[in-house]
Amino acid sequence: MKLNAEILNEQNRRFIKTHEPEYHFLADKLEKRGVDIKQIIEKVQELQVAIPSWALGAGGTRFGRFSYQGEPASLEDKISDVGLIHALTNTAGAISLHIPWDVPGDVKAIKELAASLGIEFDAVNSNTFQDQPNMKKSYRFGSLCNTDSAVRELAIQHNLEVIDIGKKLGSKSLTVWLADGSNFPGQHNFQEALQNTQDSLQHIYKSMPDDWKLFVEYKPYEPNFYSTVIQDWGTSLMLAEACGDRAYTLIDLGHHLPNTNIEQIVATLMMKGKLGGFHFNDSKYGDDDLTVGSVKPYSLFLIWNELVYGMENNSNNPIPAWMIDASHNIKDPLEDLLQSLEAIQIAYVQALLVDQNGLREAQRQQDVTLSQEILQDAFRTDVRPLIREARLLSNAALEPLLTYRALNLRGQLIKERGSYTVASGL
């Protein structure tokens, strides 16, 4: 199924009368303050967030999984779902594949399909957190950290295969997230596990093409509950530095202990030029993988504020590879992603509205109250008319979620794919 501009234009006509006065009111107000509206709209149009192939089916928990009807059963279906989201939002122009869940059969056909929908292949993700059929050794006690060199070798070879698949598709980066860790005190020799992991990552790094980046993701706990080998940003940064210039830390918003100051981690890594990848989601307690912005929108704004500051001031840091890493288990996955994309854009635009000069001056004057006011003024601005305008100018939907529902796109997917499909890997 494919959406064309004609269908979207027809839908947009329903909303244009409400949109226009709202947009002009906000644009006038901001322009009077010296905000360059055109530049902000261009930035919104440029922002592209990769959709991971595992977020297109309903996610599960360790207690069970409830399938969602019309789920994508193949890689082609997954790409076509991202195509729908991209057509509605003009913000999801990339897909991030999980190997071995999404090994492409016909590479040429897959590339053509993606190109026809304006979709690029972002970072490829390796999987050494579960055993695959007919494996000679098991990842039960870890992969890159394992005390058994044969298991480490297996995990390294898997990563090299993932790089090979990515090369064929046009990906330029590899994301490594390890489940490696221990469940009980005494299970691991911490130093040996870390050393093995560093040696393994260096091997993978040296095998990457010269124009590729390696993203090292961290997580404090789960699936192991006593220790994780790459538990925090400091460990990830240390490993990235041990690998080389093209190895970076990847922040996943859900991979922190409660109340961690994530915006400060963003600032620290960007100052060092080492923030390479970014996974969006939201959480209340742990790695909950909830819809972006659904629980802590002010935190998301403060994080974006540091991301914007870093993008403007740290030319040594590449523009991070953006991805949504959430997959909810009871919502329509596509509706969930539309909500997440909107939340990302809202926080981004609010951060762009922060009066940076005023804030620097207030900080120099040690005016704590004014500094807070400047941030909160941006956060309390309803920026949705600017985002709608950006979508309108990109021939996308003024109201992606309402349009998705009005066109009964889920109903059409169910008709096409049936009620009982299950996405690969889930």
Ligand SMILES: [Mn+2]
């Ligand atoms: Mn992640």
